[in-house]
Amino acid sequence: PDRMLIQFDCGKLQELAVLCRRLKAGNHKVLIFTQMSRMLDVLESFLNLHGHTYLRLDGSTKPEERQILMQKFNTNPKIFAFILSTRAGGVGINLTGADTVVFYDSDWNPAMDAQAQDRCHRIGQTREVHIYRLVSTNTIEENILRKGDQKRQLDYLAIQSGGFTTDFFSKVNPRDLLGGSSSGKAAAGAGVSEEDYKAAMRSVEDATDAAAAEALETEVAEEAAEFNAEASAKAGEEEGEEGEEGAGNAVEAVEPAPEPPATAEGAEVVALQQALCPVERYAVRLLEAQAPEIDFEAVAQQQVAASGKAAFTSEEWELEELERLKAEAEAEYEEE
Incomplete structure (x- = not known):
């Protein structure tokens, strides 16, 4: 088909042409996400038609090529656009060279779009990031x-x-x-x-998109399993050490102390722990293991002592101030 007709009857490509023209005039760099690899072929023809320099990343891109493309896009100011599939380019890459994200079509899972738009909103980004989403009416x-907005609201409530x-x-x-x-x-x-x-x-889905989605799910599952396995291994080691010490020192079996009754504060703590992701739970456990135990009674005594010292210092200052004012008044009286 004629390349000049690629955006003739496509409203999204017509709007994208105007948007790209405005972004390029403002020295911006853009990430364009889509769901299907075939749509990336259409976007390639579209960018070539308008003379925009670009890079492409999809499910068939090898890991070593990803790093090269990422570094090339972030360091070369002449490259204007980076077209990616949402599943393949949603995790594992850092594209802070771009300050604009365009979603040509939305993912069924809003969390995938959220991961994708965070590719340029990372540590090292010095500019304000703008996000555009192209949606056709009556479709x-x-x-x-x-439905994606509803799921995000429900996720917030959860x-x-x-x-x-x-x-x-x-x-x-x-x-x-x-x-x-x-x-x-x-x-x-x-x-x-x-x-x-x-x-x-x-x-x-295409074969490449399905493979990218499966790789993403495997990566997320391995990450969660890594944190959970490490935490359980540490807990097992601690229990083993405690068991050895107890076997060497204990003579009689001691009944375990009864668990404290459940309270509203305990239920709130449990709910908070369930809301944390695996990385956050691992960070909390690491902090609890490394931080020394806090003696709340000693802290309270220190606070009382500090407040008493502050009150005594305030009284001393007021007494010194009264003596200074008295001395000034006596000096003025003697001069008169």
Whole structure:
């Protein structure tokens, strides 16, 4: 087909052409995310048509090539755009050379878009980051965006209250996404499970996109397992040391002390721990292991002593001030 007609009847590409022209005039660099590798081919033709320099990253890009592309984009001011697939370019790269993010289409999972937009909003970014999302009216994209906003709000509520689990957010009815109603027999049926949802998504994705999504899920699972395994190993070592000491010193079996009754403060602490991600839980455990134990009674005594000393110092200052004023008044009286 004629390359000049690539954006003839595409509203998104027409808006993207205007946006890229304005960004390039302002010396900005842009990241363009899309879901499908085939759409990256269309974007390549689009950028070549308008004469924009760009780099491309998708699921078929090797890890060593990723590092080269990332360094080239961050250090070369002549490269204007970086086109990426959301699943392949959402984690593991740092693109602080860009200050603008454009989502050509939205991901079914809003967390993927959030990870992708953080690629340029990282440590080392010195400019303000702007994010654009292209959505076609009267299409399924409006429903996808609306459902994504609802899931983000529910996620916010879950973090604050701790009364929900991630399984609740995965139970999304595809009929709602398509704008249909789930009444009658369909409403009486069971909800779609997370496994069915992932299988349906993989069936419509390209092979490279499916491989990138699977690699991302594996990476996230390995990261969580690494922190949990390290924490359990440390706990096992501590229990083993305590058991050896107890076997050498103890003569009679001692009944364990009864657990303290559950309180509102304890329930609040448990809810807070459940809301933490694996990295945050690991940081808390590390801080508790390295930080010395705090003697709250000694701290309270130090505070009382400090407050008493401050009150005594204030009284001394007031007495000295009165004596100084008295001496000045006597000196003025003698001069008169």
